[in-house]
Structure formats: C-alpha cells, structure tokens
Amino acid sequence: MLFSLAFRNLARNFRRTLAMVLTIGIGTGALLVFKGFNVGIMNQYRDNTIHARYGHGQINMKGYHNSVYEKPWKHWIEDYGSLKENLAKVPGVKLLFPRVNFFALLTNGEMNISGKGQGVDGKAEFSFFNTLNIVEGKNLSNEKEGIILGKGLARALNAKIGDRITVLGSTIYGSMNAVDTYVTGVFHTGSKEFDDSVFRIQLDLAHLLLDTKKVESVSLGMKGLGLWENIENFVADSDIDLESIPFHVLDKVYYQHSVDWLDAQFGVIQIIILVIVILGIFNTVSTSILERRQEVGNLRANGESRIEVLKLFSNEGFLVGVFGAFFGIFVVYAINLSFLKDGILMPPAPGLTRQFHVKIELQEWMAVQTFIIGTVTSFVATFLASLRVINQKISDLLRSV
Structure with missing residues (x-):
C-alpha cells in the first residue's frame, strides 16, 4: 500500500522526481565509470606484462x-x-x-x-x-x-x-x-x-x-x-630443485610497483568522488523533501502519524534511489558498449613512451555496489530530511510556502 502511494506521489510531480533520478543516476554512473576505468588500467598493465615479456610466470633452478x-x-x-x-x-x-x-x-x-x-x-x-x-x-x-x-x-x-x-x-x-x-x-x-x-x-x-x-x-x-x-x-x-616465480614478482619494478601506486592513488580519488556523489544526492533529495513541508502539514492535520509520514517519504526515497541507480548503470553500460567500445586513448604511463587504449571494464560486482550506494544514499537522505520535517509543529508546516 505504501509503495503504491509512494509511486503515485513520485508520478504526480514528474519534474521533481526527474531531477532526483538524474542526480542519483549521474552520481552512481560516475562512480561506476571510475571503477571500470580503474580495473581497465590494472588489467591493461597485467596483460601487457603477461603477453609481451613474461607469460604467467617462469620456472628456473632454485x-x-x-x-x-x-x-x-x-x-x-x-x-x-x-x-x-x-x-x-x-x-x-x-x-x-x-x-x-x-x-x-x-x-x-x-x-x-x-x-x-x-x-x-x-x-x-x-x-x-x-x-x-x-x-x-x-x-x-x-x-x-x-x-x-x-x-x-x-x-x-x-x-x-x-x-x-x-x-x-x-x-x-x-x-x-x-x-x-x-x-x-x-x-x-x-x-x-x-x-x-x-x-x-x-x-x-x-x-x-x-x-x-x-x-x-x-x-x-x-x-x-x-x-x-x-x-x-x-x-x-x-x-x-626448481622454483616457480609468477609474473608480478618477475616484473615487480614495472608492474607490481605501478599497480600498487595506481591502486593507492585511485583509492583516494574514489573516496573523493564517493563523498561528492553522496553529498550531491543528499542535497537534492533533502531539498525536495523540505519543499514539501506544507504537504506534510496537510497529512498530519488529516490524522496521519509521524511514523506513517516518515514511512511514506522513506519509501519514496527508496524508489527514487532504485530508479536513479538503475538509470545511471543502464546509461553507463550503453555508452560503454557503443561510444567507448574501443577504450579511451591514454598518454604514455610512467616509464613508457607510447600511448595505449584503456577499456572501461564493467563487472557485475561494480554494478551491484554502485546500485546499493545510490539506493541507500537516497533512502538515508530522505529519511533524515523527513525526520527533520515531521518533528515541526503542524501549524508551522501549514504556513510553509
């Protein structure tokens, strides 16, 4: 019942819902692209090491x-x-x-x-x-x-x-x-x-x-x-008396050190992007809820309890998060399969003198992770903003414009 009512509320104000869906979609999409780019570079380094010089490893005398x-x-x-x-x-x-x-x-x-x-x-x-x-x-x-x-x-x-x-x-x-x-x-x-x-x-x-x-x-x-x-x-x-040495040990200076350095760098950048995405989603959803204070006042005046209003708005936030995250992931996959199917041309990496293509390698766990981030962020933002609004007096809410 609440999901049905929440869905109708979202459909009733299409422009506001679209703005929230786009914000969540862009945020989750950006995070997914960055993760895919990160994995693509790591795999490019790995494949170059394996298929240019060392194979998967070597055997020699101990x-x-x-x-x-x-x-x-x-x-x-x-x-x-x-x-x-x-x-x-x-x-x-x-x-x-x-x-x-x-x-x-x-x-x-x-x-x-x-x-x-x-x-x-x-x-x-x-x-x-x-x-x-x-x-x-x-x-x-x-x-x-x-x-x-x-x-x-x-x-x-x-x-x-x-x-x-x-x-x-x-x-x-x-x-x-x-x-x-x-x-x-x-x-x-x-x-x-x-x-x-x-x-x-x-x-x-x-x-x-x-x-x-x-x-x-x-x-x-x-x-x-x-x-x-x-x-x-x-x-x-x-x-x-033999010993086996995997490729990442054989090419520790070029491959392993480069991967470790990039992994640490990308980790910091990913945290920054994640914070920006979460704040962007939180701000958009919170603003949308605060604009509906008069609607909350009408619901409260008609006898709806604080908990019921909170559940309704939280369900809306969850649905918007699902739609937005799904939209962002779908667009990223579509762009990756069409415009970016040949990868992104990158300048020479440290120690190299030639350009190379990096493909955005999207994996299922990335899509699931970004979907959860987008949905949970939208739900939490809606919950916190709603909690702030429903605790106001009904008279103050009804006077809101």
Missing part, C-alpha cells in the same frame, strides 16, 4: 632468479625434454616457452654494439606474446636465422628489415663463436632500457652460439589467471 653467478649456465636446466613432458601434464598449462639469456656483440660490418640476447622458441611464442609492439617487420616465427631488435638497438645499428647482423659471443666453454642472422622485426616496449639493449633470436640459434642444449628458464602460458598454484604444487613435488 635460487637462480635472485642470484648472480660467474658462470650462470652451470645453474641452467639440463633436461628440458623431461621437464616439458611433466609440465604438460599439469592442469591449466597451455604453452611452454624455453628461453636463454646471454650477452653478445652485434655487428653489421660497420659498427659493433653490445646487447642482451634472448633465445626464444619463435614459433611457440608468436601467438601468445601478442602485445609485444612490433613497429617494423614482424615478430619471430619460423625464421631460423631471424632476429628482432629493440627500437633503440636497431637505431644504433642503423638496421633495416632484411639487413644481415652477425651475433658474436662466447660459448659456455669460453671460446668465441658467431652466428649470422637477418633482421625480421623491430619492437618497441616503451621501456627505454629494454628497447636500447635487447634482441631476440631463435632458441636453436642461441644454443648453437653458446654450444649448449640447456635452457635458463621456462616461461608458461596458462589457461587462466588463477591457475599458478598448480605450478607451485608441481615444483614443490618435483624431484628437480
């Missing part, structure tokens, strides 16, 4: 990641074939990427530049590491003698696609060795230090240069984000 060795190849994984078979049986494992890192000298016959090489399985990595920004040519795939260079390294060598580059290095036994390659692509990660020094060649070519079949580490592509625990359990039960 203690290797945090140690510096004079002869690091003595601490590499020897029997990769056996490890590969066992890892393939772990639930959630989709792809395996054996790698070796080494230092070498690159020469094009005119100049020599030192760099940090990565021997990778180009064919396996081609589809998974799809966020590596290739600015010229293409990523490594089936090219047996292909090499891709960081943008700064390519500029220093004045290298173009198809140019021959000789990689000079030493084998694990100390003798000099060299392999001939040709440039297939140039990449740009946005990290100047990385782009100025790193190059990638095929793992078989790196093994030939180093004269070994060992692998330094094995990066993994999982079927989902929550499956790394399976790898940790595998390592714990393994006969080999």
